[in-house]
Amino acid sequence: MLINVLMLCSDHQNAKLGVAQQDLIDRYGLGWVVTQYSIKIKRLPRVDDTIKVTTRGTSYNRFFAYREFWMHDEQGNELVKVDSIWVLMDEKARKIREIPESIIEPYQSEKVRRVPRLPRPDRIAEDAESISKKYQVRASDIDFNGHVNNAHYLEWMTDALSLKFLISHTPVQIDIRFENEVKYGSWVMSTVLVDSEDNDKIKTVHEIISNDTLSCSATFLWQKNDVKGNEDK
Amino acid sequence: MLINVLMLCSDHQNAKLGVAQQDLIDRYGLGWVVTQYSIKIKRLPRVDDTIKVTTRGTSYNRFFAYREFWMHDEQGNELVKVDSIWVLMDEKARKIREIPESIIEPYQSEKVRRVPRLPRPDRIAEDAESISKKYQVRASDIDFNGHVNNAHYLEWMTDALSLKFLISHTPVQIDIRFENEVKYGSWVMSTVLVDSEDNDKIKTVHEIISNDTLSCSATFLWQKNDVKGNEDK
Structure with missing residues (x-):
C-alpha cells in the first residue's frame, strides 16, 4: 500500500506537469520504469491517520532520473523517506532510451553527471539456508x-x-533493485535468507527468480515489535 | 477494492455504534462473518471520481443479519447495490451463535421471521469443461x-x-456464497466454467475448493465492454 500511495503521488505530479504516463506512451512510446528504491521507515501510519505524501524529481543525467518521496504525519514528523532511480523505457522495444529534454524539463530537476548511487541489495549464496515459495x-x-x-x-x-x-x-529499511520484468502467467520463485540478529535489527535477503533469471533482489532490515504489537508503538 | 471499501464502511458504522469488531471479540469472543453477497453493478467508479458509500443493518432473526450497501456517484446516481447475509461466529469454537440483543440493538434493525433469501450461486457439473488455477x-x-x-x-x-x-x-452481477474458511498456507483450487453467451451477457460459474471441500462458490454475469474500453463508457 505504501508503494501504491507513492506511485499515485508521482502520477498526480506527472499529470499536473503535462507529462502523464499515458501521454508519454501515446506521444513517444516511452514509459517510466523504476530500477531501484531505497526506503527508510521511521514509523508506518496507523489506522485513521491523515498523512501527507510529497515527491520531487530531484536530478537526472542522460539515462537516469532520481526521484525522492516523503511521507509526513499531521504534526509534520517524517514517517518515511524514499529514494528512487528511474529510466525511460521504449514500450515496444523494451529498451532504455535517453531522457528527452521535453519530458524532463517540467520537473525543473537538476542536470547532473551522476545521479546518487543507491545501496545495492545483497545476494543469497548458493549454499545458504534459504526458504522458497512460488507464485504465479x-x-x-x-x-x-x-x-x-x-x-x-x-x-x-x-x-x-x-x-x-x-x-x-x-x-525499517528496504533496498530493492528491479532487474528483469516478469510477465503475466509466469511462475516466480521467491527466496529469502534470514540473517542472524545483529544489534537487535534482523536482516533478510530476498531474490525473485523467474525462468532461471534474477528478476528482483532486496535487502530488508526489520525491528522486533514491542510485545503489545506495532500498533501501540 | 469494492469489497474492501464496503467493509470499511460497515467497520465505521460498527465502531460508531459502539459495537466495533474488535470489541465484540474482546467482550464476547464473537465476530461477524459474511455468508453471502449479492452484488449488482450499474457502473464502476472511474479514476478520480468521488463516491458515497452507505450501509444499513436492515433486518435480522435468531441467527442471520441482513445488511445492505449502496454506492452512489456525486450526482446521486446509484452505481452499486449489495445485499449481504451475516452470522455471528464464536471465534474459538468456530461455531455460529445466536445474535444477542445487546449486539444487534444499536443498528435499529427490524426483527423478522426470515431474512431475505439471496440468489444461490450455480455449481459446476463434474463433466463440465472448466479451467482451474491454484493459489496458496x-x-x-x-x-x-x-x-x-x-x-x-x-x-x-x-x-x-x-x-x-x-x-x-x-x-454486472455477482452472487457469492462462503461455505468453509481456508487457512493461511493452504492451497486452494479456483475453477471456472464460462457459460455460452445469452442475450449478450456472459455467465461464469466459480468454485474455490480446498482439501476436497467447497470453500466458496459464485455466479458472475458479465457485460462485454465497448470497443474503446470500460473507462470510456
Missing part, C-alpha cells in the same frame, strides 16, 4: 500499462517469511 | 482477526479467467 503472476498484478505493479514484488518477498515473523516485526 | 493463501490475504479477507476469494475466482476476458468484460 495474476491478472490483478498487472498495471494499466501491461507491467507487473512493483508492489507485488514486495508482496512475494515478504510472503516467503513466516506469518509469525511478519506479525512480530516491522521493516 | 498468503500472509497478506489474512485480516486483523486471522481470517482470509473475503475480497481475496473474488481475486482467485476472477484470476482463473483469461487476462483477455478480464480486460474486455465488466461484471
